[in-house]
Every structure is written in C-alpha cells, then in structure tokens.
Amino acid sequence: MDSRFLQSFIAVVDCGSMADASRRLDLPPTTVAQQMRALEADVGSALLTRVGRTVRPTVVGARIVDQAREVLKSVENLRSVASATELPAGPLRLGATPTALMGLVPPLLRRWMRAHPSIQVYIEPGTSSLLLDQVLAGNLDAAMLVHPTFAMPKTCEWRLLRSEALVLLTPQDMKVQDPLLTAAREPFIQYDRKVVAGRMADEYLRGHHIKPKVRFELDGIEHIAQLVAEGFGVSILPDWPVIGPADPRIRRWPLPAPCPSREVGMVWQRSSIRSPLAAALFDLVGPLQSGRPD
Template structure:
C-alpha cells in the first residue's frame, strides 16, 4: 500500500473535496482521483462518496481515516528517526493563525531558512482551536496560536511569545476622550465572540455595564480594522502587531484597567519524536 495514497485520502476527508485536497497536496486533481481509486481497489471497498458538492467518507472510510492518520504519523516518525542530521527529517509542519501568519511568522521563517536551509517548512493556517487539535493529534509539529480559555493539555509544551491587551480601535479623525463612552456611543464592530479575544472583549464590556450598538460581528482582526478605517464604527481588539506600515486612518486607545490580555504563543507535543524541530524553532524566537 502506497502511503502517498493514504495521505491523499486523509487530505480529501479533511478538505471535503478532491479539488481542495489537490491544491493542498500540490497535485493535479486527476492524480488524487486515480490514487483514491487505487486505494479503494487495494482495500476492496469504497472509501469516499459525494454528498451534494462535497466529498465525505463512507462508513468504512470514516472507520479507516483515523488509522490512516496513525500510519502517516508513524511514517513521519520513522523518517525523523532515520535523519542523519542533528534534527528530525523535514518538513517542519507549522500551524499559524492568520494574524500570526501575517505578523511574526515571516521574520521567523527568514531565521529558520538561515539556520536550517535544508529543512523545508509546511505551513497550515487555521483557527487556534483547530491548530491545537492538529498539534495534539500529531498532524502538526508546532503551532503559533492564541492560548485557549482552558488549560493546555499536559502533553503539550506552551511558550508565550507576546501578550496583547485589549484596546479601542477608532477612526483617526474621531475625537476620543473616554474609550468606554466611545464604545457605548458609536456604531460598534464586534469581534466574533466565539474566539478567545472576542469573548474577552464581550465580557469586559458587560462587566462595565456597556451594551454597544453592534453594527457587524465578524472574525478576523485585519478585516475589522479595515472596516474601522473605512468609518463604519469602532471596535475593541487585541493590540496586535501591525504588518508593515500601520494604517494611518485608525488610532488605538488603551482601555481602563483591569483590562484582559490574550496570550499568543507556541505549542508543541513534548512526547513527539519531532519535538526537536519545535525546540529549534523556538530557539530562533529567543535569538531575535
């Protein structure tokens, strides 16, 4: 059985389509389709079925996908152990939230390429919760994400990279003497309450007895900042690092204490044979 076919099978299940899986794997869609047919012929039953516009595993496929992940994880660890360098064999599988990917990751990648030019990096963007799941399951070697509202699994190593206090973001031309009164008075763009900082912002306002005039609610700090810059309202966001030149159309205001902060950090599995890759990456953060 070709493990490349198992990799394609897992990718199709995760992506929900052959087209998306082929883009993730950098393979033609016809190749992925042929691999799936060969795998099904080898196993002797259908693994995937089309439901509307998506592809889902059959009953048998759903039973086998976790075992396929285990096989692929074992293959990665076998290759890691067989590496003749000081670190496990690449690629380094790095997860990052969109904000981290636009902010701190590029500089970190430059240091990695300089220190370890022969070890490629596979980057997977995602939400903090999804990335943490991928680290725990062994599908990612390390991830840069926001600390969840619950304790990290004991199997994971967690290192804080930065702490980001909540701030009021407002259009620059707006007069702001009291950030809380401004948040209560002006049209408000609410950071998605399902994410950590969005929940923090919502609870902070509630604790102050403020019910903002919500115009929009969405995820994505950069998207919200763009709406604020366009004059659609104000927002309470983490004090995230600006990428490149900051938008001169907005201004940040500190909030009255006690003001919560979100922690952005690096997480990896302590027990993994590939943990030295994560250690090497974190060493580059400390070296900056």
C-alpha cells in the same frame, strides 16, 4: 505495500475525485488511478467506488482509511527519527491564527529559512480552538494561537510569544479624551464574543457598566480594523502586531487599567517526534522580540 499508494488513497477519499486528488498530489490522474488499482490488488478488496460524479470509499475502504492515516504518520515519524542531522527531519507542520500569519509568522520564517534551509514548514491557518485540537490529535506538530480560558493539557508545552492588551480602535481623525466614553457613544463593532479576546472585551465593558451601540459583530481582527478605517464605528481589540507600515486611517488608544490582555504563544506535544523542531522554531523568536532586524 507502498506508502505513496496510501497517500494517494487518502487524497482521493478527502477530495472525492481522482482529478482533484491528482492536482493535490501533483501527479497525473493516470498515475493515481494505477496506484489505486495496485493498492486494491495488494489489499484484495475494492476500496473506492464511483457515485455520480464523485468517488467514495467502499465499506472496506471506509474501514481502513483511519488506519491508513496512522500508517502514514508512522512512516513520517520514522523518517524524522532517521535524520542524520541534529534536528529531526521535517516537515514541521505549523498551525497559525490569521493575526499570527499576518504579524508573527513572516519574520520568524525568514529566520528559520536561514537557520534550517533544508527543513520544510507546512502552514495551516485556523482558529485557536481548531488548531489546539489539531495539535492534540497529532495532525499538527505545533501551533501559534491564543491561550484558551482553560489550562493547557499537561501533555503540551506552552511558550508565550507576546501579551496583547486590549485597545480602543478608532478612525485616525476621531478626537478621544475618554476611551470608555468614546466606546459608549460611538457606533461599535463588536469582536466576536465566541473567541477569547472578544469575551474579554465584552466583560471589560460590562465591568465599566458600558453597553455599546453594536452595529456589527464579527470575527477577524483585520476585517474589523478595515471597517473602522472606513468609518463604520470604533472597536476594542487586542493590540495585534502588523508587518510593515501601520494603516494611517486608524489609531489605537490605551484603555484604563486594569485592562485584560490575551496571551499568544506556541504549543506542541512534548512527546511528539518533531517537538525539537517546534522548540527550535520558538528559539528564533527571541531576536524578533528584542527588536533586532530580520
């Protein structure tokens, strides 16, 4: 059984059509169709059926799709172990939150490309909770995310990248003498309280007996910063990293101590075949944090 046929089968199931699967795989649709016929002949049962304009797995296809994914993982792990180099063969499947993608990932990838040009990195964006679930399920080799409010599973390796204290974000021309008074007085853009730093900001204000005048509540630090820059209000956010020049329309103000910080780091499964790749990626963080150029 050719593992490439299983890969095409999973792509068709995930995409719901031969055409979309062929685009994902960068193969002609006729090739994908031929692979599916060959796989069905090998298995001895029909695996796919057309329902309207979509293609869905048959009863047999639905039974084997999870096993097919496991087979592909095993094949990928075998290829990694069989590497003739010091590190396992890639690719390294890396998850990253949007703020990590905007700030931490680009300079780190430049160092990785110079140090390990033959090892590909696949990057998947997502929320911290989703990425952690994907690491635990083995669908990602590592992720750059915010530490949750609970302890990491003991099967995981956690390495701190940076601590980001909460700051008050205001339009550049706003006069601020007391950050807490400003947060209480001005229209407020609330960082989503379902995420770690959003809860931190809410609890911090409550601890100071401040009930802000919330105009909007949303996730996405960059989106909130844009609204602040446009003059819609102020916000309390983690002091996130920015690549390139900072937006001149906004200003960050430190908050009175004790001020909470969110911890951003890398996590991976210690038992993963490609855990040495994750550790090697983290080892490149040191020069970045010391301020040395890319």
